[in-house]
Amino acid sequence: MTDSQLSEMLRNPFPDADSGRGVVIAGPCSAETEEQVMSTARQLADAGVGIFRAGIWKPRTKPGNFEGVGARGLAWLRKVKAATGMKTATEVATRAHVAAALRAGVDYLWIGARTTGNPFAVDEIAAALKSAPDTPVLVKNPVGPDLEAWIGALQRLAAAGITRLAAVHRGFSRFGPSPYRNEPEWRIPIELHRRLPGLPILVDPSHIGGSRELVAPLAQEALDLHFSGLMIESHCNPACAWSDAGQQLLPADLASLLSSLVPRRGDAPSEKLDMLRAGIDAIDTQLLALLRRRMDASLEIGDYKRLHAMPVVQEKRYKALMEERVAQGEAQGLSAGFLRELFQTIHAESVRVQTQSEPKA
Numbered sequence: 001m002t003d004s005q006l007s008e009m010l011r012n013p014f015p016d017a018d019s020g021r022g023v024v025i026a027g028p029c030s031a032e033t034e035e036q037v038m039s040t041a042r043q044l045a046d047a048g049v050g051i052f053r054a055g056i057w058k059p060r061t062k063p064g065n066f067e068g069v070g071a072r073g074l075a076w077l078r079k080v081k082a083a084t085g086m087k088t089a090t091e092v093a094t095r096a097h098v099a100a101a102l103r104a105g106v107d108y109l110w111i112g113a114r115t116t117g118n119p120f121a122v123d124e125i126a127a128a129l130k131s132a133p134d135t136p137v138l139v140k141n142p143v144g145p146d147l148e149a150w151i152g153a154l155q156r157l158a159a160a161g162i163t164r165l166a167a168v169h170r171g172f173s174r175f176g177p178s179p180y181r182n183e184p185e186w187r188i189p190i191e192l193h194r195r196l197p198g199l200p201i202l203v204d205p206s207h208i209g210g211s212r213e214l215v216a217p218l219a220q221e222a223l224d225l226h227f228s229g230l231m232i233e234s235h236c237n238p239a240c241a242w243s244d245a246g247q248q249l250l251p252a253d254l255a256s257l258l259s260s261l262v263p264r265r266g267d268a269p270s271e272k273l274d275m276l277r278a279g280i281d282a283i284d285t286q287l288l289a290l291l292r293r294r295m296d297a298s299l300e301i302g303d304y305k306r307l308h309a310m311p312v313v314q315e316k317r318y319k320a321l322m323e324e325r326v327a328q329g330e331a332q333g334l335s336a337g338f339l340r341e342l343f344q345t346i347h348a349e350s351v352r353v354q355t356q357s358e359p360k361a
């Protein structure tokens with residue numbers, strides 16, 4: 001299935017979303033007790049939240065942690081709907097989860113990060129939804145930074161007739177220390193938006209940040225990048241939560257976060273912006289011409305190395321070049337991370353052209 005075929009099939013899963021800050025889905029990581037669910041839900045409804053989330057079946061990284069209350073928690077979600085008028089959402093990973101959630105009248109289903117990357121599980125969910133193809137499904141990104149697997153999961157659902165779809169960006173895991181629980185890697189959901197412009201993409205700052213303090217700045221970043229809405233974890237007593245205690249917000253704190261967010265308007269055409277963009281376009285044209293010159297110089301070096309039977313990659317030179325360029329760029333106020341990534345990419349392309357080029361006649 002091509003991107004444009006998928007795009008044409010998509011239907012809006014959020015017909016009554018607010019156009020300013022977009023869709024807001026909030027609720028606890030896990031449904032724990034009826035009291036916790038009802039107390040959190042009442043407070044969130046008062047804060048204007050339209051869709052209440054709660055995990056009933058919890059896929060945990062390590063065994064021995066709380067794995068959700070299971071199907072009995074679905075009755076509490078039904079009660080939330082009746083008492084507050086909010087719509088409800090929960091995570092499904094198997095055929096049995098889907099059947100139980102549909103029977104209980106859950107409005108939105110989401111596929112969790114650990115499931116999206118598993119084609120068998122996604123096909124099983126899609127098959128279980130064939131009898132209820134109007135059910136809106138939110139597909140979280142897979143754990144690893146794999147855009148094709150994310151799109152593949154959307155395609156599997158669409159192929160089964162499930163087309164009221166949205167994506168949820170919850171960050172990507174990586175090895176090594178980071179201020180985030182899951183790396184935001186904004187370029188991946190941005191690329192998803194480029195490929196499937198009609199697909200709403202929500203951002204889950206709770207699972208990206210992993211800590212309460214990071215939720216608000218990430219939520220604002222999501223709005224600045226013009227994503228379609230937010231999924232945020234909120235609990236009536238976050239410190240005592242049975243899962244993800246460090247990242248959940250009190251409903252009152254969620255309410256003040258939502259009122260502090262500054263929405264951005266759509267693409268308002270303006271002469272000033274057109275002028276600034278023309279400036280960028282001219283700079284990019286120069287950048288491309290410079291890159292072409294750099295690759296020509298690199299090809300010439302490649303010919304020389306071949307003539308003298310020298311290896312293409314010269315470790316010492318590469319290390320010195322990186323250090324120098326990062327220092328030069330930092331002196332001009334550019335960030336070290338950006339410079340490293342930029343020169344790694346440029347160097348990789350130089351190596352590719354030097355390896356693949358034909359010797360000059």
Ligand code: PEP
Pocket residue numbers: 029030055059111112113114140170207
């Ligand atoms: C969740 O939303 O509670 C959850 C388990 O999320 P993820 O699949 O993004 O880890």
Ligand code: MN
Pocket residue numbers: 029030233243244
């Ligand atoms: Mn969670």
